[in-house]
Amino acid sequence: MSSRRDFLKKAGAVSAAGATALVGAPAIASTKDPIKWRLQTYAGPALGEHVIKPAVDAFNNAANGEMIIELFYADQLVPTGELFRAMQRGTIDMVQSDDDSIAAPVDISVFGGYFPFATRYSLDVPVLFEQYGLKEIWQEAYDEIKGVTWLSAGAWDPCHFATVEPIRSLADLKGKRVFTFPTAGRFLSRFGVIPVTLPWEDVEVAIQTGELDGIAWSGITEDYTVGWADVTKYFLTNNISGAWCGSFFANSERWDALPEHLKTLWKLCMDSSHYYRQHWYWGGEAKLRVEGDKLELTTIPDEEWKTVEAEALKFWDEVAETSPRNKRVVDIFKQYAADMEKAGKPYRYS
Incomplete structure (x- = not known):
């Protein structure tokens, strides 16, 4: 009888220990x-x-x-x-x-x-x-x-100009100091734009001090969201990229x-x-084009803007020559553009 009691006590202790381990397992996992x-x-x-x-x-x-x-x-x-x-x-x-x-x-x-x-x-x-x-x-x-x-x-968003002075023709781009992305800046320099690189957080002040004439870094949503619409006056509806x-x-x-x-x-x-x-x-x-009250919308006429689009195709071919893989990408862009044109509205509005 004594041996039987000892056995039951030990078994109970083991069972209790096991139950404690099971109950405690989630807590141990959560402290990892x-x-x-x-x-x-x-x-x-x-x-x-x-x-x-x-x-x-x-x-x-x-x-x-x-x-x-x-x-x-x-x-x-x-x-x-x-x-x-x-x-x-x-x-x-x-x-x-x-x-x-x-x-x-x-x-x-x-x-x-x-x-x-x-x-x-x-x-x-x-x-x-x-x-x-x-x-x-x-x-x-x-x-x-x-x-x-x-x-x-x-x-993300399309690439538009937000500027201190209005842009209504390609001639208005000449000499403008603009914060933009590296490749976009290389392309825009063909039209007299002077690309400027700054830390993102310094852009607003640079416009206020006259170091920058504008931005080609975003669409109108970002201009309002980050405060650039507070220091510029005009928004060009033409863009060099839709996204x-x-x-x-x-x-x-x-x-x-x-x-x-x-x-x-x-x-x-x-x-x-x-x-x-x-x-x-x-x-x-x-x-924001419809309801925004901070930026006046301006537009370069379609016929004049087509010269920018034509120059972009030359730029594509130049990039395609830099590596076989880049040519594959450019070929895809060309095929895609052709497919969208053939698909017609609403995929493309010629």
């Missing part, structure tokens, strides 16, 4: 240190509230404590032009930007941002990537670069180490970000 990443975007805080923060907030909520992405805005950790190298070194885990601005060491970086007249509408970007082969080309290019993984591309092409990139080692469910979650959040920008910009561009 979360994976922490730092993401820097090309955008300043006001713009970042729309183009990236909703996606990061959604991810952090859905990751359930397993991972936290810390968001940093333009130039907060490193200058935008140094983002690619910082990501390669692991100083930053992830980047949201166009290839052009972060000086990505790939031949196709010229197409990031605003490649003149490659797109007319924001939907052109996802169609080009998902249905016309740009996705595979971007993956191929970045697979050749050690340390960085290209994740996804999406569309900015930007991407998400990650340090390869960090990305490869993530569990698959967190990779999938972030991919869904990137898609959510792409979708948000589609309606935020598309609706904003129209609404």
Whole structure:
């Protein structure tokens, strides 16, 4: 009998210990240190509230404590032009930007941002990537670069001028000092524009002090959102590109180490970000042209603007000569443009 009692006591102790372990298991799991990443975007805080923060907030909520992405805005950790190298070194885990601005060491970086007249509408970007082969080309290019993984591309707003003085003809562009993207600046310099590179946060003050005559960096939605509409007076309705092409990139080692469910979650959040920008910009561009009271709209006549479009095709051919892969991209742009023209309205309005 004594042995039987001892056995039951020991069995009960073991059972209690086991129950405690089971009950305590979730608490132990929840105290595990979360994976922490730092993401820097090309955008300043006001713009970042729309183009990236909703996606990061959604991810952090859905990751359930397993991972936290810390968001940093333009130039907060490193200058935008140094983002690619910082990501390669692991100083930053992830980047949201166009290839052009972060000086990505790939031949196709010229197409990031605003490649003149490659797109007319924001939907052109996802169609080009998902249905016309740009996705595979971007993956191929970045697979050749050690340390960085290209994740996804999406569309932002069109490229318009917001200026202190009105632009109503091509002649009005001559001598204008304009904040813009590298490739867009190279193209616009053919019409007398003087491209100026500054930290994003310094642009508003540079316009007020006269260092800049205007901006060719966004559409009217951003002009109002970030405060540029407060320091400029005119908005040119002609644009050199219907949508900015930007991407998400990650340090390869960090990305490869993530569990698959967190990779999938972030991919869904990137898609959510792409979708948000589609309606935020598309609706904003129209609404602010109609209801905005800060910028007067000006237009260069269609016949004169056609010379800019013709020059863009020459620019395309020059870029195509820089590498076989760039030629493949330009050939896709040409095929896509031809297809859209044949499709007619509403895909293209000739």
